Amino acid sequence: MDQRPRLADVAARAGVSTASVSLVLRGAPGPSAETRERVLAAAADLSYRADRTASLLARRRRHLLGVLLDVRNPFHAELVEEVQIEAGRAGYEVVLSTLTRDRDEARALETLLDFRCEALILLGPDASDPALDELAAQVPCVVVGRPVAGADVDVVRPAEDVGVDAALHHLIDLGHSRITFVDGGRGAVAATRRRGYRRAMRRAGLVAEVLPGDHTEEGGVRAGRRIVAEHVLPTAVVASNDRLAVGVMDAFVRAGVDVPGQVSVVGYDDSTLARLAHIDLTSINQDAPAQARNAVQAAVSRLDGGRTRRLETVLVPHLVVRGSTGKPRPAG
Known part of the structure; x- marks a missing residue:
């Protein structure tokens, strides 16, 4: 040995x-x-x-792109499929390194470095800006899904404020005013969506209510049970991602709360979960193919084109309306 x-x-x-x-x-x-x-x-x-x-x-030249992803996130799975397609077109292979319950981000990144990938594509990383800058000093990095201010990394992200605004405008136009937000936890992406919700509610002159959660279905179930236990239900819930929204809906179904008759629910990511017929979740679509295409192009332009200037690409998400939202039930 x-x-x-x-x-x-x-x-x-x-x-x-x-x-x-x-x-x-x-x-x-x-x-x-x-x-x-x-x-x-x-x-x-x-x-x-x-x-x-x-x-x-x-x-x-190894022509390897390393990709960091959360194996539990269905949207990351969609992104990886698109990244694989785009990388193949550019003449690159992809090495995946995943986050799991007992495998954290640092260990997953170390695996990609051990494989000597020429560039890294990081899907929604939680690492601090200084940590990302340190990583980028060793290998070109593209961060997908979140803003990064103080690091020499390329960024491809959705305009989260536009996505959250679209969800709230949809609900407000339907007549909702008591709109609760189920938080996605401590991660950078969740924090951006939480701030977007508070800002949009403030602009609309409405009272913000943020319930603690994480990025999982179980977190959504816990939040849903807490909502059901309240004396007065909100008329709508916006969740930080689709997994949370599905968990909230599960808690509602078990408690006999009708969606959207009593409470409308909106998710974020427009993942495969949202499109299932029995879930039919209104959600924010982030255009996974465009994110993947821009991420691979950013990596390749550094490796093959010699680009050194930092690049940030901001994509505009859009709302996909399905059966989980409707007009609020009249009071009384």
Whole structure:
């Protein structure tokens, strides 16, 4: 069994990221003098030697794009399919690395780095802007689905405020005024949608109500049960994503609350869940093919075209109206 120290072992000994270790050992700019000293000392202590075969491989074009995704997110599955198609057209192969219950973002990213992908496409990452900037110093990165302000990464994202506005305008035009939002948790995408809801409600002169949730069906069920337990039901619910919306609807069905007769429900992502006939969920469509196409083009233009300027592409989402929304029931 190979017991040679790995890049991750040096990073752990030095107390820095694997990206920083790689930059130091390659003599690349970025890390501070103190970081360089710690990394070199750790490498010496561990008798770390870079794999020469791997180094030679790294000098040749591999034409691999690494994709980070949440395996539990059906919208990510749609994006990956489109990314695979676009990458194939550009002459690239795709390596997938997934988030699961016991596999976090850092570990998933380390896998992509171990595969020596030439560029990374990150679907809705939760990493901080400084962490993304550090990653981008090692390999070109495209972030899909969320804004990034302080990192040298390319961004492809929907105009979330436009999407949330479309959902609320639809409900308000139907006559709804008591509209509850089920939150998507601590992630960057969820935070953007939450802010969009509060802003849109404030502009409409309505009272915002945000219920805690996460990005799962179970989180939606919990929120739905809490809504049912309230003395007065809202007339409409907007969920941060389709999985939450489906969970809310499940709780309503079990409690005998009619959708949309008593409460209208709107999701976000327009995933395959939303299109199922027995769910028939009104939802915000983000144009997965366009996001994938722009993400792959951004990566390839850096790798093949030599582009260095940061690129941000903002796409306009649109509302798809289905059977989960309708006019509110008259009071009394």
